[in-house]
Amino acid sequence: MEEKTNEKQQILRQDLSEKEDRPGGIFLVHLLMEEACALPSREKMMETMTRHLGALDCVNYDDKSAACFSPREYLMESEDGKSFSPILFVSACEKIEKPILNELELTQLWDCPDGKEILASCPYQIIASDMMAAGLDYKQRAKMLVHYMQALAELFPTAMAFVFETSKKMLTTEEIASCEQDWERCFLRYAVNIRFFKIRGTDDCMVDSVGMSILFLPDVQYHYHGLKVEAVVKHAYDVLIYMFDQDCPFENGDSVAGLREGQYDDAVPWKVYYEEALIQPVRQVVDIDTGEYAAGEREE
Incomplete structure (x- = not known):
């Protein structure tokens, strides 16, 4: 039985040396751009993020490097009993230095049939992520991330597509912006x-x-x-x-x-x-x- 099981795993698994996925890590998404673009103004980002995520603080803004925001609605408690919010990070537009998807992942772009062409036409990316969010209730985190993605789709309408790092799923920016399902279903649609x-x-x-x-x-x-x-x-x-x-x-x-x-x-x-x-x-x-x-x- 052990020999047969090992044989089956050799057939199915592409890389047996890969390290185990760490649950609850940083949520990261690549916004694919055909041309380099500037970050929107601090005021524009604050207005759009607030509309989608509720009241928040701008923790950092530098149009040459990154912007960071902290949504007040999504609270966690530290070990010493203090409340804090996660950080939502948006990088400045940068050149893509290494492939975002490998050969296996390129075969699984069922939700974006033009995915290979989009990747080939987009030499730039904006990287967005959450930080210090693993302690949120899982539904609260999913809700926050859905509204975050919708805010990004509005802020960066020239992005051709979003690629979600954990799942390697690709969706066009139009699909992100036009999802009419409730946020629970939107999370599964976006990120899984x-x-x-x-x-x-x-x-x-x-x-x-x-x-x-x-x-x-x-x-x-x-x-x-x-x-x-x-x-x-x-x-x-x-x-x-x-x-x-x-x-x-x-x-x-x-x-x-x-x-x-x-x-x-x-x-x-x-x-x-x-x-x-x-x-x-x-x-x-x-x-x-x-x-x-x-x-x-x-x-x-």
Whole structure:
């Protein structure tokens, strides 16, 4: 069994030496620009950020390097009992020095079909991130980040696309600005990438997600055959919504409604297990056992 498991991981994982993802790290996004641009004025940034995020303080502003803002609504408490807010950082426009996406990541731009062309046409970027935000309640952080992204889309309308560092998902700036879902769903739309892989030399497929770790939540993973990819992707998205809404209440061996002829059916329970991801990045996932459609072998 150990030999077979190792063989399966060698087939699926692209880089077994990669270090494990650190949950709750800095949220970072690349705004891709065709031409270099200046930061908007301090007043313009304050006005736009306030409209999207509520009252905030400008911690730093230098139009040649960076601007930093602290939204007052999003409070945490330090070990000595003092309250503080996270910092939202926006860099000045700079030349892209190294590729933002690797070969594997370039195959997963399902939400931005012109992604490769956009990357080729954009030699500049603005980097935006949050700092000291890991201590926020995960829903508060997601809400803050959604409004932050919408403010950035308004401040930098000439950005061609946003690339989210944790998930490597790419969306056009227009899609960021025009998302009409509530902020919970907008977070999943913006920051979580659902990927699809065909396993070479087999009939097996993989659908997984990347991006939930920023909120200290696991991703999902399906290793299967004989199901339509669209149905599995929708199932994955719905499981992610449930996990986000309920703070991932699953225990090993719990079940979710599976699929019968493409429709949810409680009479077809699919069990869930916490496992290590089969495809990089290294991270914890909720693995969905698709029953008769499951591929590979599970260690008991």
